[in-house]
Amino acid sequence: MFNVVFVYRRVSVCIVCLFMMGYPALQLQFTLLQNIFISIYIGLNRPYKMRKLNWIENVNECLLMFITLVLIIFTDFVDDRDIQYDLGGWVYVLLMTSCIVFNLSFVTIEFVRNSYLTIIKYYKRV
Secondary structure, three states: OHHHHHHHHHHHHHHHHHHOOOOHHHHHHHHHHHHHHHHHHHHHHOOOOOHHHHHHHHHHHHHHHHHHHHHHHHOOOOOOHHHHHHHHHHHHHHHHHHHHHHHHHHHHHHHHHHHHHHHHHHHHHO
Protein backbone atom coordinates (compact mmCIF):
# COMPACT_ATOMS: atom_id res chain seq x y z
CA MET A 1 0.00 0.00 0.00
CA PHE A 2 2.88 2.38 0.71
CA ASN A 3 4.00 2.10 -2.93
CA VAL A 4 0.57 3.31 -4.08
CA VAL A 5 0.76 6.27 -1.67
CA PHE A 6 4.31 6.99 -2.83
CA VAL A 7 3.27 7.06 -6.52
CA TYR A 8 0.16 9.11 -5.69
CA ARG A 9 2.34 11.67 -3.98
CA ARG A 10 4.67 12.01 -6.96
CA VAL A 11 1.79 12.34 -9.41
CA SER A 12 -0.01 14.91 -7.27
CA VAL A 13 3.18 16.98 -6.92
CA CYS A 14 3.50 17.01 -10.72
CA ILE A 15 -0.15 18.02 -11.13
CA VAL A 16 0.15 20.83 -8.58
CA CYS A 17 3.35 22.11 -10.20
CA LEU A 18 1.96 22.00 -13.73
CA PHE A 19 -1.57 23.30 -13.28
CA MET A 20 -0.99 25.84 -10.49
CA MET A 21 2.07 27.50 -11.94
CA GLY A 22 0.68 30.99 -11.48
CA TYR A 23 -0.37 30.44 -7.86
CA PRO A 24 2.72 29.78 -5.72
CA ALA A 25 0.83 30.31 -2.45
CA LEU A 26 -1.64 27.58 -3.35
CA GLN A 27 1.19 25.31 -4.45
CA LEU A 28 2.81 25.66 -1.03
CA GLN A 29 -0.48 25.11 0.78
CA PHE A 30 -1.23 21.93 -1.16
CA THR A 31 2.32 20.70 -0.62
CA LEU A 32 2.14 21.37 3.13
CA LEU A 33 -1.24 19.67 3.35
CA GLN A 34 0.15 16.69 1.47
CA ASN A 35 3.18 16.56 3.80
CA ILE A 36 0.89 16.52 6.82
CA PHE A 37 -1.24 13.69 5.40
CA ILE A 38 1.82 11.61 4.46
CA SER A 39 3.32 12.16 7.93
CA ILE A 40 0.07 11.00 9.53
CA TYR A 41 -0.06 7.97 7.20
CA ILE A 42 3.52 6.98 8.00
CA GLY A 43 2.99 7.53 11.72
CA LEU A 44 -0.15 5.41 11.85
CA ASN A 45 0.61 2.63 9.37
CA ARG A 46 4.36 2.20 9.80
CA PRO A 47 4.95 0.96 6.25
CA TYR A 48 8.38 -0.55 6.92
CA LYS A 49 9.03 -3.66 8.98
CA MET A 50 12.09 -2.20 10.69
CA ARG A 51 11.43 0.44 13.33
CA LYS A 52 14.56 2.33 12.31
CA LEU A 53 13.34 2.78 8.71
CA ASN A 54 9.99 4.15 9.91
CA TRP A 55 11.84 6.59 12.18
CA ILE A 56 14.09 7.73 9.30
CA GLU A 57 11.04 8.24 7.10
CA ASN A 58 9.32 10.32 9.81
CA VAL A 59 12.40 12.51 10.27
CA ASN A 60 12.67 12.98 6.49
CA GLU A 61 9.01 14.03 6.35
CA CYS A 62 9.55 16.55 9.15
CA LEU A 63 12.60 17.99 7.40
CA LEU A 64 10.65 18.18 4.15
CA MET A 65 7.85 20.01 5.95
CA PHE A 66 10.32 22.55 7.39
CA ILE A 67 11.86 23.02 3.94
CA THR A 68 8.41 23.66 2.47
CA LEU A 69 7.62 26.13 5.25
CA VAL A 70 10.81 28.06 4.47
CA LEU A 71 9.68 28.36 0.85
CA ILE A 72 6.89 30.67 2.05
CA ILE A 73 9.58 33.31 2.58
CA PHE A 74 10.22 33.35 -1.19
CA THR A 75 6.62 34.15 -2.11
CA ASP A 76 4.98 37.58 -2.33
CA PHE A 77 4.10 37.44 1.39
CA VAL A 78 7.57 38.81 2.14
CA ASP A 79 8.35 42.01 0.24
CA ASP A 80 11.88 42.58 1.53
CA ARG A 81 14.40 40.94 -0.84
CA ASP A 82 17.14 41.02 1.80
CA ILE A 83 15.06 38.86 4.12
CA GLN A 84 14.15 36.52 1.29
CA TYR A 85 17.65 35.90 0.05
CA ASP A 86 19.75 36.43 3.17
CA LEU A 87 17.61 34.83 5.85
CA GLY A 88 15.47 32.52 3.74
CA GLY A 89 18.29 31.36 1.53
CA TRP A 90 20.60 30.43 4.39
CA VAL A 91 17.85 28.68 6.33
CA TYR A 92 16.95 26.73 3.19
CA VAL A 93 20.59 25.74 2.63
CA LEU A 94 20.92 24.72 6.28
CA LEU A 95 17.81 22.53 6.14
CA MET A 96 18.84 20.90 2.86
CA THR A 97 22.33 20.25 4.20
CA SER A 98 20.95 18.71 7.38
CA CYS A 99 18.66 16.46 5.32
CA ILE A 100 21.56 15.31 3.16
CA VAL A 101 23.89 14.75 6.14
CA PHE A 102 21.16 12.89 8.04
CA ASN A 103 20.50 10.46 5.20
CA LEU A 104 24.14 10.13 4.20
CA SER A 105 25.10 9.24 7.77
CA PHE A 106 22.80 6.21 7.71
CA VAL A 107 24.12 5.11 4.33
CA THR A 108 27.70 5.45 5.56
CA ILE A 109 27.02 3.59 8.82
CA GLU A 110 25.35 0.72 6.96
CA PHE A 111 28.19 0.56 4.44
CA VAL A 112 30.85 0.39 7.16
CA ARG A 113 28.83 -2.18 9.12
CA ASN A 114 28.29 -4.43 6.11
CA SER A 115 31.91 -4.10 5.04
CA TYR A 116 33.08 -5.05 8.54
CA LEU A 117 30.78 -8.09 8.61
CA THR A 118 31.96 -9.17 5.17
CA ILE A 119 35.62 -8.94 6.22
CA ILE A 120 34.93 -10.89 9.43
CA LYS A 121 33.04 -13.54 7.46
CA TYR A 122 35.89 -13.80 4.93
CA TYR A 123 38.62 -14.21 7.57
CA LYS A 124 36.63 -16.80 9.53
CA ARG A 125 36.25 -18.85 6.38
CA VAL A 126 39.95 -18.76 5.51
